[in-house]
Amino acid sequence: MTLRVGVIGTGMIGKDHIRRLTQVLNGVEITAVNDIDQSSAEDAAPMGATVFETAEQLIQSEQVEAVVICSWGGAHEEQLLACIKAGKPVFCEKPMVISAEAAIKVMNAEVAYGKRLVQVGFMRRFDADYRRLKKVIDEGSLGAPLMYHSVHRNGQVPEGLYTSDMPLNDTLVHDADISRWLLSDEISGVEVRVPRRSTQGGELRDPVIVLLHMDSGVIVDVEISVNISYGYDIRGEVSCERGIAALPNRPATIITDQHGIRQAIPEDWRERFIEAYDQEFREWISAAADGGAIGPSVWDGYVSTLTADAALRAVEKGTLETLDLIDKPALYQQH
Numbered sequence: 001m002t003l004r005v006g007v008i009g010t011g012m013i014g015k016d017h018i019r020r021l022t023q024v025l026n027g028v029e030i031t032a033v034n035d036i037d038q039s040s041a042e043d044a045a046p047m048g049a050t051v052f053e054t055a056e057q058l059i060q061s062e063q064v065e066a067v068v069i070c071s072w073g074g075a076h077e078e079q080l081l082a083c084i085k086a087g088k089p090v091f092c093e094k095p096m097v098i099s100a101e102a103a104i105k106v107m108n109a110e111v112a113y114g115k116r117l118v119q120v121g122f123m124r125r126f127d128a129d130y131r132r133l134k135k136v137i138d139e140g141s142l143g144a145p146l147m148y149h150s151v152h153r154n155g156q157v158p159e160g161l162y163t164s165d166m167p168l169n170d171t172l173v174h175d176a177d178i179s180r181w182l183l184s185d186e187i188s189g190v191e192v193r194v195p196r197r198s199t200q201g202g203e204l205r206d207p208v209i210v211l212l213h214m215d216s217g218v219i220v221d222v223e224i225s226v227n228i229s230y231g232y233d234i235r236g237e238v239s240c241e242r243g244i245a246a247l248p249n250r251p252a253t254i255i256t257d258q259h260g261i262r263q264a265i266p267e268d269w270r271e272r273f274i275e276a277y278d279q280e281f282r283e284w285i286s287a288a289a290d291g292g293a294i295g296p297s298v299w300d301g302y303v304s305t306l307t308a309d310a311a312l313r314a315v316e317k318g319t320l321e322t323l324d325l326i327d328k329p330a331l332y333q334q335h
């Protein structure tokens with residue numbers, strides 16, 4: 001059976017997901033696209049796909065069984081609510097929404113529907129290296145985790161596209177989510193330290209160090225540098241009672257020349273996580289074809305939104321800010 005999918009948002013990641021859904025993966029067909037910029041949607045539309053003027057029309061269309069949302073984060077709330085109302089499985093890029101109120105609205109709608117429909121785009125959970133790291137932690141031979149060191153370095157961000165808060169309200173969500181998942185733990189508080197500012201980043205508050213306080217007492221330190229120039233560099237190391245477990249440096253061709261012996265560094269997230277995105281969609285297609293969702297849930301999207309909010313308060317006040325989570329609905333207890 002072929003899952004008929006509509007894609008909303010045909011910018012950078014929308015185009016990349018269209019490529020993987022049309023050229024890499026099986027069991028899926030893109031039947032519809034939409035972007036606020038109609039010409040962008042027309043350029044990105046695969047042969048035979050209908051270009052809809054509005055996201056709402058795409059979601060309602062009988063040509064569409066499941067939806068992929070790659071629009072700007074501020075548009076996600078309305079689009080997610082429309083998908084849930086239509087009873088259609090939906091994959092939504094991070095950030096799921098941009099406020100705690102919006103997250104709770106989406107959660108209430110899905111809980112009222114009575115079944116998971118939404119999968120949030122935290123692709124690290126589908127990355128083979130992170131999955132192997134989690135397996136080692138879960139097996140318990142190293143004892144309890146005590147600290148997790150997470151490094152999130154990005155070569156550069158397009159000038160003028162983001163506000164100074166971008167490292168905390170856009171980038172941090174990936175590290176927050178992977179920490180919760182890797183450690184099977186919940187975030188209870190957030191602190192932020194701001195070192196010397198990089199001259200590469202213009203107005204951006206960059207770099208930052210974030211401390212995530214977990215329910216168990218584990219502390220996660222996250223370095224976020226979004227203008228590091230040399231490439232996209234993601235690292236993670238868990239310190240446990242009887243040893244450490246770390247992500248490997250990505251295997252890459254070893255180049256030997258007059259500059260020395262070196263390995264290439266991924267240019268950006270598309271290259272580093274290419275297999276993770278493929279796997280994320282492989283599992284989504286299968287779950288959506290069954291009318292549901294798998295992996296990162298609305299609850300996970302909600303917690304990451306609250307973490308970003310707490311980080312923004314923490315950086316302003318210089319204090320440890322707590323997360324005031326609502327009770328977890330039964331729908332998300334297994335996930």
Ligand code: NAP
Nearest residue numbers: 009011012013014035036037070071072073075093094095
């Ligand atoms: P982008 O290049 O700006 O693309 C977003 C597209 O959505 C643009 O064409 C934009 O049009 C369009 N759009 C905005 N509001 C819309 C609406 N209401 N309805 C339909 N289309 C709308 O951004 P991007 O880099 O692709 O990012 C898109 C989303 O993916 C963001 O939420 C981002 O955080 C996320 N993302 C996730 C990852 C990851 O690793 N998982 C990586 C990159 C991005 P205009 O340009 O005219 O506004």
